[in-house]
Structures are given as C-alpha cells and as structure tokens.
Amino acid sequence: MSRQGFSIIGKALPKIDAMAKCTGETRYADDLHFSRMVYAKLLRSPHPHALIRAIRTERALSLEGVYAVITGRDLPVRYGISPATEDEEALASEKVRFVGDPVAGVAAASETVAEKALGLIDVDYEPLRPVLSVEEALVAEGELRIHSWNRRANIQKAVSFEFGDVEQGFEQADHIFDETFFYEGNTHLPMEQYCAVAFYGPDGKLTLWSSTQTPHYLHRALSKVLGLPMSRIRVIATPVGGGFGGKSEPFSHEICVAKLSMITGRPVKITLTREECFYVHRGRHPVKMRIKTGVKSDGTLQAMHFQSFLDGGGYSSYGLATVYYTGALQTVVYKLPGYKFEGVRVFTNKPPCGPKRGHGTPQPRFAVEVHLDAIAEKLGMDPIELRLKQLVEPNTVTVNGLRITTTGLRECIERLAAKAEWKKKFRQLPYGQGIGFASSAYISGAGLPIYWNDMxxxxxxxxxxxxxxxxxxxxxxxxxxxxxxxxxxxxxxxxxxxxxxxxxxxxxxxxxxxxxxxxxxxxxxxxxxxxxxxxxxxxxxxxxxxxxxxxxxxxxxxxxxxxxxxxxxxxxxxxxxxxxxxxxxxxxxxxxxxxxRPPKHPANYRGSGVGPTPAYSYSASIVELRCDADSAEVKVDKVWIAHDCGRAFNPLLVEGQVEGSVYMALGEALMEEQVFRKSGLHKLPSMLDYKSPTALEMPEVETILVETNDPEGPFGAKEAGQGPLLPVIPAVTNALYDAIGVRIHEIPITPDKVLRALEGRLKPVSVPSFEFPPPIRWQPGEGVEVQQKS
Amino acid sequence: MEIASETAKTLLEVLREDLGLTGTKHGCELGECGTCAVLMDGKPVLSCLVLGVEAEGADVATIEGMMQGGQPHPLQRAFADLGAAQCGYCIPGILLVAKALLDSNPHPGRDEIREMLSGNLCRCTGYTKILDAVEMAAKGRGDL
Amino acid sequence: MLRLPEFRYVKAGSLKGAVRALSDLGPDAMVVAGGTDLYPKMKRGQFTPRYLVSLRFLPELKGIRPRGREGMWIGAGETLTALCEHHAIKGIFPSLAQAAGSVSTPLLRNMGTIGGNLFVDTRCNYYDQTFFWREAAGFCLKKDGEICLVAPRSKKCLAVFSSDTAPVFCSLGAMAILVGPGGERRVLLEELYRDDGIGFLTKGREEVLRGVVIPRAAFGVRNVYLKLRRRGAFDFPVLGVAAAMSFSKENICLSARVVLTAVSSCPKVVEGAAAVVVGKRVDRTAIEEAAEVAARASHPVDNADMDYWYRKRMTKVYVRKALALLAGLES
Structure with missing residues (x-):
C-alpha cells in the first residue's frame, strides 16, 4: 500500500473502539438501563391489507403494570424518509398495509406485561384482498389501491429517460440481445435487533437513544410527528450492531417510545424481536428486469434499453431513490453511447423495501453482467476482453450526465485476472467446475441530501x-x-x-x-x-x-x-x-x-439527482465454484476481488468492508430470500429459516486494493463499504455457466433452479407489460457547469 | 455467586438483566444465531436456552471475565489488531467459543476453526478476519 | 426479547423419581433434558407445559459404553457432542458420529442430548412459528387448529420427522430402553415411531428413554449418513439417508438397511431398497435400482426448506451416493 508522506493514513491500525468491542464494554442500545424504566411493545396487524374499524384499548390499560397505551390517534402526523413520499404513520390509524404493520403501542412494567397487554387490545379489522405481485399492483383499482395519495393503481413512481441517441445505436448494432432477469428480495439481518430508548424529562426535553444509521433524519421526523421543536429533542445514535441500510430511516418503534415517554414521564425502552425485524424490513427490493442491448460484432456496446419493475411493499420508504438507482449506474462502468431507462416501483401488501447495501444497484448489475457474459459468448469473445475494450475513462461525463473523476477498474481487472489465472481456467476447467467474472461501480456518497437544502x-x-x-x-x-x-x-x-x-x-x-x-x-x-x-x-x-x-x-x-x-x-x-x-x-x-458539500453535478434534468457522487469506486471479481451435477448444489471455492477505493486509510478496515461485501453477496446469490405466502404472510421470519451463510459456507477471499488518489476524496479516498458487493453476484452466475453450461437468470440461485435449468425446465423470467411515461430526453453537454471541489 | 431469580428466566436474562452483565448479547433468543454464547464449565452453550436454575453450581464465563489481571486475552488482542470486530455485536459470543476451542485444542487448523465457529452468525465480516484472528492468537503474537 | 412463560421446574433426583413426577403431575408436565427443542417451542407457545421435569442430572441416563455384553450402550442424557466426539463411535459407527455431529451447531450440540434428538418434535413451516404468526396464518392441526395448512384435505398432520440420529440408530437395529411406571422395557427403536406428525411417538407419555443399545450384530457393518440441507450448520435435515451394509469376503451384500429421515413424519425404513442389493455383488445397476425404490418411498411436501420436488429428486441421488460409498464405488 502506498504511504508516501503519510504517518497514519495507510497503516493497519486497530480501530479506536476495537478493544471495547472485544471486551463487552461497548454499550449498544439494548444495554442501556435507567431507573424507573418501562418497556414497550407494539401490536402488529395480522392482516396484509385491511381497514381498521375500531381499536379498543380499555382492557389493556386496566391491566396491572400497564402505564400507557397509544394508537394511531395519538400520532396522526405522517412521515417518511423522503419528503416527497411521506406516507407512513407511526401507528396505522385507518388501514394496515402488511402483516406486521403496527397499530398500537403499550408501555408496561416489563416486556411480559406489555406483551400480555397487547393481547387485551381489540382491533376490528375489515380485511381487504391483498395485492402481492407487481403485475397485480400495476393494474389495481378500487379497494385494491393500497394508498390514495399516488396517482394511479399501486404505482408509486414510474420514470423514463433517454440519453444519447438510442434509436441510432440500435440501428448501428450488428446484434441485439434481449433478456429478462429476476432478483428476489432479501433482508439485512443485522445481528442486533432494532432497539430504542426514550426519555422525556421534567425539563420538557426529549432524548432518544437508538440503533440508527441516520440520527439527523430521525431527529427531523421526531420533531415533525411529535410536534416538538428540534431544539427540544436530542437524538443519540448508539453503536449500531449491524446496519447494512436497514436502520437508515425513522421507524415506528422510535416514535412510539418517544411518545410513550412523553405520556408516562419515564424512560421507555423497546427492543424488537427477530421476527419483528423481518416485518420492519426495508431490505432489497425484488426486481424484475428486461435488458436489450445492441452491440457491434467486435463487442462494442451501441445502445442499451433497461427496464426495471420494483416490488416496493406497503410504503414508500426510500423507494423513490431506489427506482432511479436501478437505472442510474449502468453507464458508469462501460462506455454506452445510447441509454434508455424505464423503471417503476409499485406498492404491494408486504413489508416495505428500502435500501440495502448497494441500494437498487445489485439487481441491475447482476442483469447487466450476466447479459454481457452471454453476449461475449455469442460473439466468441473472452468476457474480460469484451469489457476491457470499453471501460469508462477517467475525467469524463457519462451519457446520463454522471461525472467520473478517477477509475482504477482497468488495473483492478488486470491484476485480478492475473491473480486468479483467468486465461488458464476460463472454459478450461472440468465439467462441474467453473470460473466467472464481473465488474461494477458504486457511489461514494449521494450527491444530494434526502431533503432539499443548501447546507x-x-x-x-x-x-x-x-x-x-x-x-x-x-x-x-x-x-x-x-x-x-x-x-x-x-x-x-x-x-x-x-x-x-x-x-x-x-x-x-x-x-x-x-x-x-x-x-x-x-x-x-x-x-x-x-x-x-x-x-x-x-x-x-x-x-x-x-x-x-x-x-x-x-x-x-x-x-x-x-x-x-x-x-x-x-x-x-x-x-x-x-x-x-x-x-x-x-x-x-x-x-x-x-x-x-459534494460538488454540483453536470446534469440538470428532472431525476438527475440520483446517481451523482463526488467519486465512483470500482470493483471487479472472479469467482471459482463447483456444482455437483447430480444434486445441483453449488460450493464457492474462492473469490478474488479487486477494489478501487481511491486510498486505503486503513487497509485492514477496507479489506474488512470488502470481505463483508463478498459475504453478503454470496448469501444473496445463493440462499437468502425474503419471501411470502399467498396470504401475504412472511414465509420464514426467523434466523433458522432465513438462510444467512455460516463460516462453513464462506470461501477464502483474496482482496486486491487499488488506489487511484481521487481529487474529490480526503487524501484521495473513495468508498469501500458497498461497491464490492456488486460484482460478486453476477460473477457467481457466470461461474456457474462456466461450470455446467446453464445460465440462471434468477437470484438466489438455489439447487432446485439449477436442476430445473439442467433439465431445460426452468422457465424464463416474465416481465409485466406496462406503458411507461414518455421519456425525459437528455444529451451529454446539456446542463450546468461542472464545479471543482467545493 | 448466588443469585435469586425467577424460574422462567434464562441464563441470558439473568446475566443481562439481574446481574447487569450486558456484554452477553442476543440475536434471536431461539438458539438460531449463537450471539448469546457463554461458557458453562468451559463449554460453549447458548445462554438463551439454559435456565438460570440450570446453571446452578456451574462455572459460567462471560466476555466480562475474559480479561485476566487487566490484560486482554490473546484472542481479544488478535481480534482487535486484525479488525475482526466490525459492528462487534457477535464478537463476545465468538470470542468465548474461540477460547473454548483453543483451551482444548491450542493449534487448530483453519477448517477446525470454521467448524467450531459455524454456530455463530456474523453479518459484517464474512468471517475472514475472525478466522485470521483465531489463527493468529493460536500461533502466538508476532507471527503476522 | 422472546421469553419463557411461567412454569414450575422439577429437578428429579433419580430416573424413578422423574417417572413418578410425570405420573403425578399428569399431562401438564413435560420432561426437559438439553432444552434446545423445548425452550424455543415454549417461547413460541407451541408447547405450554405447567411443569418441567428435569432429566438433566440423572446418572442413569449417562454413559457411552462401546463394549457391553449386548453391544454399544448410549445413555439418552449424553450430549450430541459427547456422541460425535466419542472415539469408539467414530471408529465403529461413523454414520452416528456424522449424524450427531451434523445436528445444528457446536453450541447446541453441547446442550442437546441423544434422547432429545431421537424425540425431537416433528417440524413444519406452518408450525415452527411464533404465536403471532400462527394466529395470523390461522392455527394448524398440530397446535390450536383444525386443519392442516400444508394439505387442507389431509386428515393427518404432515409435520416432518427431523432427527438426524434416529435414522442412523434404526439402520443399525438399535433397541430403545424405556422406563415407565411399570418398570423398564426394551423395544426396537423404529417401533417407537409412526407416520403421524402429531402422534409420531408410540411411547407412553410417562415413559422416559434411558438409553439406546446398538446390538453386537451391527458391529462391523459398513455405515454412512448423508444429509441434505442448505447450510453446513444450524439447519435441520430436509433429507437424510442412513445406510448400513455388510459384505461377505467375496463382496456379496449380506445385509442392508436404508432409512430415510425428513421425508415423512417418522424415520422411513425402505425395505424394498435393501432387498434389491442383498445377496448380490453390488454394482451401479443394483444401486440405481435400490435408489429408485427408495425415491418412491419418499414423500416430501411443501412444509420444509427447499423445493419439495427437488427434495424428492434428491432422495434418489442421496441414496445412490450412500450405497455407492458403502459398496466402495465412490469415496
């Protein structure tokens, strides 16, 4: 690692909190205890979609040891992480939209009493037919409408863009490839369950301790919903026991403990059970995708048309950003002269999806990289060669107006291929063993804040x-x-x-x-x-x-x-x-x-706010695996990954982020899925049934760090926490093809799918037919000047 | 030590709530994640599935007892030095299981470490640095 | 935090005392040994005992003695760790060590007992859920409800038998030693099971398993256990194949036993599969035919992890592999 002129940067130092974490001293939210503290529980809807006719809380309130019971009436103000889509209530007042949607909260002397009190709250529901698929959601009318604020059906947001000359690109192409993909939803599953403690003191000030990734946004939401000025609220984010995006917006349980503390004048703690964490969710969106690409016979990309259909669950969450993210970064890795993107996110009666490591980009990256692997094969090219000939160059602007500063992707790929002995292995390994490649890019911080401001x-x-x-x-x-x-x-x-x-x-x-x-x-x-x-x-x-x-x-x-x-x-x-x-x-x-404040981005079209960043990180990965031809079980033997992080402040920490990303990617690629019964009930809300890989599934990982010293980053640094997840998933898919000759267009790649594919029985992914709005057209060069570092 | 506790309380609850030893964490309370591991008579067990009364007379070791004489255990040192703790939430359980392994098998192979830690889920690290740290502690400091 | 409901904990001083306590306390009492199956189910409201009779410290349930007069004695109260790490077990019955060592995790195996694994409650995706979930789904036949949610027309509960060690013990012809109010009885282990997700055990409620004996006749038999599941730890079998075969000097198969787990509500002894290979020099053709027969006896339904179509298909693949291993055709 280069350490020219640095004394600390580049050194493999222990983290400053390492010893506290290794001795049990670190105080996570659930480790906090205050005198007079009481405990909260939330009553959750057993119905995926129902009107609330009445809630009666008297019996619960009269139970000994119960201090307060609240319902939606106590917290009528709606909120949501994105100011454009504030469609959540801390407690549902008129309607529940997924199994697990909270409807009432209790504060009691113990969790046991609180739990008992929940059983004494009577809720009259009028069940409605649940909407559980994108296809149904796109055409839902009448009582199948999950929200009333959106314009039509259960469509939260539909977007359409055309960049560069797409039509001409396809006309000039020698070949056009058209494929469909599906990426199932999955969840963050941090080891620490959600937990918050609130205390509204006699001074009229509220303190909230919470396991949150976004204390500032939580601060704003508390103020809005509780009607307290921000100056009277203090939010303390406790050390977070795993986030991965799942703790990055204000949640019902945080608002409810605050309210319960205001009512009782006591400290109130809530710790969600593991099952509840699956209902809170905000994880990876299930996305169906269609990708059509025009290429020259030499592999040069001419134009791409990408469609994404996101199953958003019951509320908006970060969904507005997610739908854009499924289209924004396709242009950042390979040169693309013409690009058309259409995306739609719908509401369904399932726990809301949101941001998970890679936010909206692992799904399209999976589709694009598997698609390119297939294109290379059809054209008789090495898939790495196909990519190397058209990598995005440093100091350029992409067809959709994203400014690239540095890219170390070429170095990543070349060092990676050498280390993994790609040339020797690709298409050369015996049947049942395979090697696959993919590359990717990610943002080092969103260019815009969640709510519009100049601060x-x-x-x-x-x-x-x-x-x-x-x-x-x-x-x-x-x-x-x-x-x-x-x-x-x-x-x-x-x-x-x-x-x-x-x-x-x-x-x-x-x-x-x-x-x-x-x-x-x-x-x-x-x-x-x-x-x-x-x-x-x-x-x-x-x-x-x-x-x-x-x-x-x-x-x-x-x-x-x-x-x-x-x-x-x-x-x-x-x-x-x-x-x-x-x-x-x-x-x-x-x-x-x-x-x-990040620099202003060059493009100015509506929707151009998602995708820009001070600097893009780049990653490439090679996966080697085995697949048993009889049982179709897949075992990943080795993952090589190269990541351009700009500058490794502490190589140990960067490697840790890379290895963790590889782990999470392999879980998503092979086994993790958040799936639902036809009744709308979560199929497997437990640690046993949600398959998180153990130490036995995790292969050895070889990490190569590439430093490009980005002018936007502090001492040249870019990100490392999310980008390295992206290439691993398609690399697994491509390696499986190399091993046994079938391409699975669905994530996760489970053995039953592989077996069906081997027998030619795996159906292609169907995408809904949907008329997207007319596209916003934008040509490179339009828009504001690029400003240097602010 | 003697402690009066309700029968229905698990060792996990007794440790965290009655004794204030919050170093022991919990992730599911159903024996499905390994986060709450403690050592009972030297053997790693799931404190969420042992009653307090069942631990009567047993030697229970938690993460709070892993430092000896103010000095960190070599495993704690290795985990800190290699960045094996990211969010750190699973680490108390993992350290104790690793300690039990090294106590009975001072020089385990990497596969033996994997096997022994297969009951402790970690979502941050991909286990890589954790395995490295256990190996490093087993080899003695200074090898890396 | 998920917590246990209130109950009384009865620490039995002897096996007799435990049996007496079970009789005295009636149907509100359950036994507990390792607690690894029981406590989660109490936390989720699947089991609601008012009394727990603890077998934890009973010396009568302890011991693994490989060279008894009748065969190998394995105390029901020994932990799965003790079983899978036992030197003689590993040498003589590797299938048993494999099965015991594949149960859940090293942590759980330090707590869970042989008895607990042999009598582990049958499992179902509709049953192994919290009270909240089961209420939202509508309760099922096995607990609090009227219909089977997997197959609404089924009169019988289809919960899956999920023990790893039971099929192995059955494949080795093990005897169970039970102690009840009437004293001790011994019975072929496989006879303790029946294909009913609720009443999957034929033993009396007041009977306690003291231990298991693997007969001397099984010594020297080649044996193997293969397990299908998603991960290398934590997961219950979604298919398990225990096979035991003995051979003459001329490599003719003298005896064979194939027992499946996780394909119905009890361990499934597939006699037809054994019949195909006995008396023959075991080659690929015979194995293929035996595997075919075993697959026909496998009836997974959509109530466990992994696609049931796939699990059925794997029965053949796993039996084939198990037999090939025993016949020395694979390693």
Whole structure:
C-alpha cells in the first residue's frame, strides 16, 4: 500500500473502539438501563391489507403494570424518509398495509406485561384482498389501491429517460440481445435487533437513544410527528450492531417510545424481536428486469434499453431513490453511447423495501453482467476482453450526465485476472467446475441530501485541549465500518499525533454538528473532507503561534511526530502541547469547524439527482465454484476481488468492508430470500429459516486494493463499504455457466433452479407489460457547469 | 455467586438483566444465531436456552471475565489488531467459543476453526478476519 | 426479547423419581433434558407445559459404553457432542458420529442430548412459528387448529420427522430402553415411531428413554449418513439417508438397511431398497435400482426448506451416493 508522506493514513491500525468491542464494554442500545424504566411493545396487524374499524384499548390499560397505551390517534402526523413520499404513520390509524404493520403501542412494567397487554387490545379489522405481485399492483383499482395519495393503481413512481441517441445505436448494432432477469428480495439481518430508548424529562426535553444509521433524519421526523421543536429533542445514535441500510430511516418503534415517554414521564425502552425485524424490513427490493442491448460484432456496446419493475411493499420508504438507482449506474462502468431507462416501483401488501447495501444497484448489475457474459459468448469473445475494450475513462461525463473523476477498474481487472489465472481456467476447467467474472461501480456518497437544502452534508468541529488532547465532534455514526476510527485517523494525520490522542464524539445531535448519516457510502469522503477543513483552520492558528515561538516562517513548519517542527531543520521544533498552549495564550480558546458539500453535478434534468457522487469506486471479481451435477448444489471455492477505493486509510478496515461485501453477496446469490405466502404472510421470519451463510459456507477471499488518489476524496479516498458487493453476484452466475453450461437468470440461485435449468425446465423470467411515461430526453453537454471541489 | 431469580428466566436474562452483565448479547433468543454464547464449565452453550436454575453450581464465563489481571486475552488482542470486530455485536459470543476451542485444542487448523465457529452468525465480516484472528492468537503474537 | 412463560421446574433426583413426577403431575408436565427443542417451542407457545421435569442430572441416563455384553450402550442424557466426539463411535459407527455431529451447531450440540434428538418434535413451516404468526396464518392441526395448512384435505398432520440420529440408530437395529411406571422395557427403536406428525411417538407419555443399545450384530457393518440441507450448520435435515451394509469376503451384500429421515413424519425404513442389493455383488445397476425404490418411498411436501420436488429428486441421488460409498464405488 502506498504511504508516501503519510504517518497514519495507510497503516493497519486497530480501530479506536476495537478493544471495547472485544471486551463487552461497548454499550449498544439494548444495554442501556435507567431507573424507573418501562418497556414497550407494539401490536402488529395480522392482516396484509385491511381497514381498521375500531381499536379498543380499555382492557389493556386496566391491566396491572400497564402505564400507557397509544394508537394511531395519538400520532396522526405522517412521515417518511423522503419528503416527497411521506406516507407512513407511526401507528396505522385507518388501514394496515402488511402483516406486521403496527397499530398500537403499550408501555408496561416489563416486556411480559406489555406483551400480555397487547393481547387485551381489540382491533376490528375489515380485511381487504391483498395485492402481492407487481403485475397485480400495476393494474389495481378500487379497494385494491393500497394508498390514495399516488396517482394511479399501486404505482408509486414510474420514470423514463433517454440519453444519447438510442434509436441510432440500435440501428448501428450488428446484434441485439434481449433478456429478462429476476432478483428476489432479501433482508439485512443485522445481528442486533432494532432497539430504542426514550426519555422525556421534567425539563420538557426529549432524548432518544437508538440503533440508527441516520440520527439527523430521525431527529427531523421526531420533531415533525411529535410536534416538538428540534431544539427540544436530542437524538443519540448508539453503536449500531449491524446496519447494512436497514436502520437508515425513522421507524415506528422510535416514535412510539418517544411518545410513550412523553405520556408516562419515564424512560421507555423497546427492543424488537427477530421476527419483528423481518416485518420492519426495508431490505432489497425484488426486481424484475428486461435488458436489450445492441452491440457491434467486435463487442462494442451501441445502445442499451433497461427496464426495471420494483416490488416496493406497503410504503414508500426510500423507494423513490431506489427506482432511479436501478437505472442510474449502468453507464458508469462501460462506455454506452445510447441509454434508455424505464423503471417503476409499485406498492404491494408486504413489508416495505428500502435500501440495502448497494441500494437498487445489485439487481441491475447482476442483469447487466450476466447479459454481457452471454453476449461475449455469442460473439466468441473472452468476457474480460469484451469489457476491457470499453471501460469508462477517467475525467469524463457519462451519457446520463454522471461525472467520473478517477477509475482504477482497468488495473483492478488486470491484476485480478492475473491473480486468479483467468486465461488458464476460463472454459478450461472440468465439467462441474467453473470460473466467472464481473465488474461494477458504486457511489461514494449521494450527491444530494434526502431533503432539499443548501447546507453541508457533513460537519466536523474540533476542540483543542491545552493538555494537547484533540476532540473531534461529528454527527456521523459508526455502524461497524469504522467511521469513528477514520475520523480519528484524519485528525491525527493532520496534526501529526497518535490517533490515541484524539477523542471522537459522534452521533449526538446536542453535541455534534450534523452529518447526514451512515448511508450511501458517504462517510469517509464527506466527514473526511469536513475534518480536514476543520483541522487546517486550526493548524493555521497554531502555526502562527509556532512561527512566533520558533522564529521560523509558518510555511516552513509542519506537524509531525507530536511536534510542530521546521521542515528544513527538523530539530527546531516545539511539542504539539506547547504549541497549543502558546496559541491558546495568544488567540484564546481553540476550536474550529469544517464542513463539506459534494460538488454540483453536470446534469440538470428532472431525476438527475440520483446517481451523482463526488467519486465512483470500482470493483471487479472472479469467482471459482463447483456444482455437483447430480444434486445441483453449488460450493464457492474462492473469490478474488479487486477494489478501487481511491486510498486505503486503513487497509485492514477496507479489506474488512470488502470481505463483508463478498459475504453478503454470496448469501444473496445463493440462499437468502425474503419471501411470502399467498396470504401475504412472511414465509420464514426467523434466523433458522432465513438462510444467512455460516463460516462453513464462506470461501477464502483474496482482496486486491487499488488506489487511484481521487481529487474529490480526503487524501484521495473513495468508498469501500458497498461497491464490492456488486460484482460478486453476477460473477457467481457466470461461474456457474462456466461450470455446467446453464445460465440462471434468477437470484438466489438455489439447487432446485439449477436442476430445473439442467433439465431445460426452468422457465424464463416474465416481465409485466406496462406503458411507461414518455421519456425525459437528455444529451451529454446539456446542463450546468461542472464545479471543482467545493 | 448466588443469585435469586425467577424460574422462567434464562441464563441470558439473568446475566443481562439481574446481574447487569450486558456484554452477553442476543440475536434471536431461539438458539438460531449463537450471539448469546457463554461458557458453562468451559463449554460453549447458548445462554438463551439454559435456565438460570440450570446453571446452578456451574462455572459460567462471560466476555466480562475474559480479561485476566487487566490484560486482554490473546484472542481479544488478535481480534482487535486484525479488525475482526466490525459492528462487534457477535464478537463476545465468538470470542468465548474461540477460547473454548483453543483451551482444548491450542493449534487448530483453519477448517477446525470454521467448524467450531459455524454456530455463530456474523453479518459484517464474512468471517475472514475472525478466522485470521483465531489463527493468529493460536500461533502466538508476532507471527503476522 | 422472546421469553419463557411461567412454569414450575422439577429437578428429579433419580430416573424413578422423574417417572413418578410425570405420573403425578399428569399431562401438564413435560420432561426437559438439553432444552434446545423445548425452550424455543415454549417461547413460541407451541408447547405450554405447567411443569418441567428435569432429566438433566440423572446418572442413569449417562454413559457411552462401546463394549457391553449386548453391544454399544448410549445413555439418552449424553450430549450430541459427547456422541460425535466419542472415539469408539467414530471408529465403529461413523454414520452416528456424522449424524450427531451434523445436528445444528457446536453450541447446541453441547446442550442437546441423544434422547432429545431421537424425540425431537416433528417440524413444519406452518408450525415452527411464533404465536403471532400462527394466529395470523390461522392455527394448524398440530397446535390450536383444525386443519392442516400444508394439505387442507389431509386428515393427518404432515409435520416432518427431523432427527438426524434416529435414522442412523434404526439402520443399525438399535433397541430403545424405556422406563415407565411399570418398570423398564426394551423395544426396537423404529417401533417407537409412526407416520403421524402429531402422534409420531408410540411411547407412553410417562415413559422416559434411558438409553439406546446398538446390538453386537451391527458391529462391523459398513455405515454412512448423508444429509441434505442448505447450510453446513444450524439447519435441520430436509433429507437424510442412513445406510448400513455388510459384505461377505467375496463382496456379496449380506445385509442392508436404508432409512430415510425428513421425508415423512417418522424415520422411513425402505425395505424394498435393501432387498434389491442383498445377496448380490453390488454394482451401479443394483444401486440405481435400490435408489429408485427408495425415491418412491419418499414423500416430501411443501412444509420444509427447499423445493419439495427437488427434495424428492434428491432422495434418489442421496441414496445412490450412500450405497455407492458403502459398496466402495465412490469415496
């Protein structure tokens, strides 16, 4: 790993919270305990779709040990992560939209009493026929309409775009390939169940501790629904025991404990059961896809037409963004002169889908990469060669107006292919063994915030103690990816001190400047840039004091090894502590703020807000596997993965993100699925039945990190937490084809599907017929100027 | 130590709620994830499926007892050094199972480690760094 | 957190005491040993005992003694770990070590007992759910309801027999030693089961399994257990094949037993499959025919993990593989 000129960046250091996590000291939300605390439970709908006629809570309220019971009437204000689609209620008041939709909440002396009280709440439902498929949802009318705010049927959003000259592209193509795919839904399954604790104190202020990835958005939602000003609410995100996107919006249970605490004046805790976590969901959307591609005989892509049909579940959640994401990043990996995208997300009577690692992009990436593998085969080309000849170039703008800064994909692919001995193995392994390839790209942070505003996406405040201690305050929340450590590394690097001398205070809306949260792989880039800015402001002040003390011009001074020293004569130095004291004496108490907002993106069409980012990460993967021809069971032997992360702040953490992504990808590719009965009931809401791979299923992973030093990233860094998931899934599919000669167009690839395919009995995926709206047309070059780093 | 507890309380509940030892985590309470593992008489068990009364007289070790004399166990050190704990939620259980393995088999092969940890789900790490850390602790520090 | 309902815990001092407690307390009492099947089911409201009679510390249920006069004694109260790690078991009955070692996870095997695995409750996707789920689905025949949700026209519960060790013990001709109010009796283990998802055990409610004896005749028999499931840990079998065969010096098959698990509500002894190979030099053709016969006896329904069409298809594949292994045609 390159470490030119860095003292901390690039080092394999332990995370700053590692030992706390290895000794059981880390306090997760459910580990919090307060005196007088009471416990909440939520009553959930047993019907997938029903009107609520009446709710009677008297019997529950009169049960000994029950402190409060609330229903939808107590929390009438609707909310939702996206301001354009606020269609959720903390407790359903008129209608339930999936099995598990909460309708009432209880606070009681113990979980057992609360549970008992739930059984004493009488709800009169008028069941309605559930809508469970995209096909039904697209044409649903009358009482089959799940919401009334959307324009027609159960269509939440339908979008259509045309970029470049698509028609001409297809006309110039020598071959046109047209295929359909299906990617089943799956869920995050963090080991920590959802948990929140609220306390509304006698001072009229509310504090909410929650296992959340987005304390700021939660802060806003609480204020809106509870009718309390944000200034009276404090949200503290506790260390998150796994998120993967599943804890990145405000949830019913968080709002309900807050309300219950306001009513009881006591601390109220809620911990959802594992089953409830499956109902909260917000996981991977099931998506049907159709992809039509025109290519030249030499493999050059001419035009692509991509359609996606998303089964969104009962509410909008992040769905508006998801539908765009299923179309946005197709153009970022390979040059595509003409691109048409049509996508639709529908409501169905199932738990709402939302963002899961890769948000809306693993599904199309799977389809595109399997499709390209098939195209290469038809054209008699090596699939890697086909890709290498048309990789997107650095410092370009894609046909849909996305600005590419750096890309290390070529290096990723070349090093990967060498390491995995691709040429020697591809189409050369014995029957039953196979090797497959795919590549991908992902955003390093969404270019726009969830709600429209001109404020920074991330803020960092730094305070210097006269004893030399440095405290960095930031709203970011560590969900295990190591964002607290990254913040400490950046600050330590800037001040030339040991990360152990840096304290970080994060994810507390009373204490820390806003950071939008741990989603969209944004934290390293955005908090990193904000932290650097804050550090440099403070360093200017410190340098002035040091320059006076050492009688050396400030531009010949540097921060290194716990000192401020002369660059030319290193022994002319003062200690960092001394420098801080001199500066404090001269300028007063020392602190500084830094903030970051992503650069404006070049395109300006409606819908262009999803897809832009400061910088794209790139990944490529090769998977080697075996498939038993008799049982069709698949065993992955090895995964090679190369990832362009811009700069590896800490290679251990980057590798950890890559390996975790590979793991999650393999689970999705081969076994995980969130599926439902015809009644609308979740088929398998348990850890036993939802198949999360164990240590025995996980193959050895060889990770190659590629550094491209992106100008937008702090010290050149891009993301690593989500992108590496993307190529693995199609690489598995392509490897299976290499092994046994069948292409499975459905995820997960289960043995029964493989066996059916081997016998020629696996039906092709059908996609609904649907008339999309007329496309928004956009040509490269239209729109605003590209601004450099903000 | 003696503790009065309700019969229906599992060891998990006794540890977390009666004794305030919250280092032991829980992920399903049905024996389907391994998160709540503790050692009973040196053997890893699921504390969500043992009654408090069934642990009477047994030697129960939780993550809180893994440091000795203020010093981390070599496994704790290795997990920290290699970044084996991401969100960290499954780690107390995994560390204890790994400890039981090394106590009975100081030099396990990678497959033996995989097998022994197959009852502890982790969603963050892909197990890779966890396996590396157990190997590193087994080899003794300084090998990596 | 999922919690246990209230109950009384009765710690039996002896096996006799346990049997007496079961008689005295009546149908509201259940026995508990490892608790790994019982406690989750109590948390989900599938079992609702008021009393639990603990067999946990009973010395009568302990011990694995390979060289008894009658054969191998295995105490019902021994853990699955003790069984799968036992040196003599691994040497003489690798199928038993494989089966015991494949149950759930190392953690669970440190708690779960042989008796618990032999009598593990039959499973069904409509039954192994929380109270909330089962109420939302409409309760089923096996618990609180009137109809089978898998096959509404079925008069019988179709829950799946899910023990890994039972088919192996049956394939080895093991005897069960039961102690009841009338004293001790011994019975061929396979006779303790019947094909009914609810009443899958023929033993009396007050009878406690003391242990199992594998007869001396089974020593020297080649044996194997193969298990189909999604993951290498946690998962119950969605198909299990236990096979045992003995051969003459001339490599003629002298005896054969094929027992399936997870294809019906009890271990399924497929005598027809054995009949095909006995008295023959076992070649691929004979194995194919035996596997065909076994597959016909396999009737998976849509109530467990993996597609039932696939599970049925796999019966043939797995039996073929098991027999080929025993015949030395595969390794």
């Amino acid at each position: 920074p996406h991330s803020g960092v405040q730094i305070k210097l103690d006269r004893g030399g201690g440095i405290t960095a305050f930031c709203g970011s929340i560590d969900i295990g990816q190591g964002s607290d450590s990254i913040l400490a590394y950046v600050v330590a690097e800037e001040f030339g001190v040991d990360p152990a001398d840096v304290r970080v205070v994060t994810a507390d809306t009373d204490l820390t400047p806003v950071d939008l949260g741990s989603y969209s792989s944004r934290v390293t880039v955005m908090t990193g840039n904000a932290a650097i800015q804050a550090c440099r402001k403070l360093k200017d002040t410190l340098l002035r004091a040091a320059a006076d003390a050492l009688e050396i011009p400030a531009d010949d001074l540097e921060f290194a090894e716990g000192k401020v020293r002369c660059r030319s004569f290193r022994d002319r130095a003062i200690s960092f502590v001394e420098c801080v004291q001199k500066a404090e004496a001269k300028f007063g108490t020392l602190g500084a703020m830094g903030s970051y």
